[in-house]
Amino acid sequence: MKRIVYISLALFTFFLRAQAQNHKNVYLFAYFKGNGEDGLHLAYSTDAYNWTTLKNDQSFLAPTVSKDKLMRDPCIIRGADGLFHMVWTVSWKDKGIGYASSKDLINWSEQQFLPVMAKEEGARNTWAPEITYDRQTKTYMIYWATTITGKFNETASKAESGYNHRLYYVTTKDFKTFSETKLLYDPGFNVIDATIVKNGKQFIMFLKDETPQPAQKNIKMAYADQLTGPYSKAGNPITGNYWAEGPTTLKTGNSWMVYFDKYRDHQYGAVQSADLKTWTDVSDKISLPKGLRHGTILTIKTKELNTLLKQ
Template structure:
């Protein structure tokens, strides 16, 4: 009986250790300055207080693109268990960067993906993000590009007519040709997409210049690659906001964003995606943090990152 009791105790301890190692924490990928030094990471257990990792030094130096920047890094966990990352390689190139990793420490060779090379007058490819679509078993990469004269002038000059474009891929080797994902007749950048039940929710920046909007809004669709609605009312306050990223905690949505004129980060929260509450004063973020994304990782994965110096 004593042996059985001891075995039960050992099993309980092992179960506790396993549960603790698999406990979820949150990881924030971001850049600093102009993105020249590469990928920065921070972590949080509650989604409000964030601490930088590796003394806030870079985990990955950029090599893709001519300008070799790593702005707006978006990291997701793929269906294959790998972390997949895309980023802005330049202010003015027609490509985006891509790399993958098993542990967020050791990364694959960086690719310079020519998503808009077939559009010779395209000015840029900004803030790419990735979404894995369970239904089609493929990844969608989407970003903002301006093509002068492509859309009616509207509220802005013809060389500032950003729309959201996308490509799909199953292997990050071959890609579909870029197509428009979101066009509601206004200048739009910084889109990020989340699932809400059977609905796709796009969080986006209204980049309207006259009169200036510079706020975040939402749009919805029943399909991933199109059919998104007109934008909602602004979900952010009386300040300029950009670079949204979203964390879902239970029934609570938290949208983080860069208050870029104020040189600090902000956040709003909601339980219904309609009524939003400002919680910016509750945030503690690394100094100098810029546009990035949130992904959930295990405590075991975090422990490995904490050992990096």
């Protein structure tokens, strides 16, 4: 009986590898589960709709930095140096973020704590960091959401522990030296969970309007000609009558997909558009691993997937 099971598992793994070989694009979803205690989880897809866990949904990297040792909201990009660079939320209340790099998404460098908000005495948190690379300036921008006590009082609220976020950033060319922290985006409301992608000559920011009263809790878009801004006024929501957060996006052909966590409904959602103006809800067409919390999507090579499938 055991031999039959082993053969079946081998055949299943062979089928997955053969299936991946037939596709030029392989998409990788980096995410966390629970509160982020066990670290980095990965899933892949060849069609952007159906996602399969890797390593039986076990963690690829356990968090080691900050007092809380969490690894929430992982963001991984492939750098111009060929390395994979990752940042993540280390704590609900810390003044910095986590950083590590890898050649293969399996073996990671020593984890570092980047104290990006340490100079702000009133900073309460550093949430959902992401990285975007600007090929023109050969610079990486790391950005995140922070509430600083006493700032932006025009949108202050006592709801939800009084959090009142804006987006901040640092830049780096080598992940060794970093610029001073600066304000990236003040849209005139409480904002978190930004992700920025290049489209032609423009940069598009997908963001969450975190306004608690009256509740918004939706995904909107803003544009800029330069990665560091200034960004335009946020547009109308692209998500529907539900609470959404943690947007991440990919483009397949001429179609844009934006995935997000329907966190009150304990499920994932997605919207699709060909022109970035008209959006169609395709939540019923996607299939993601159970318990997946938000993270980011990147494209990897078939040979890289084959290596991950062996784990």
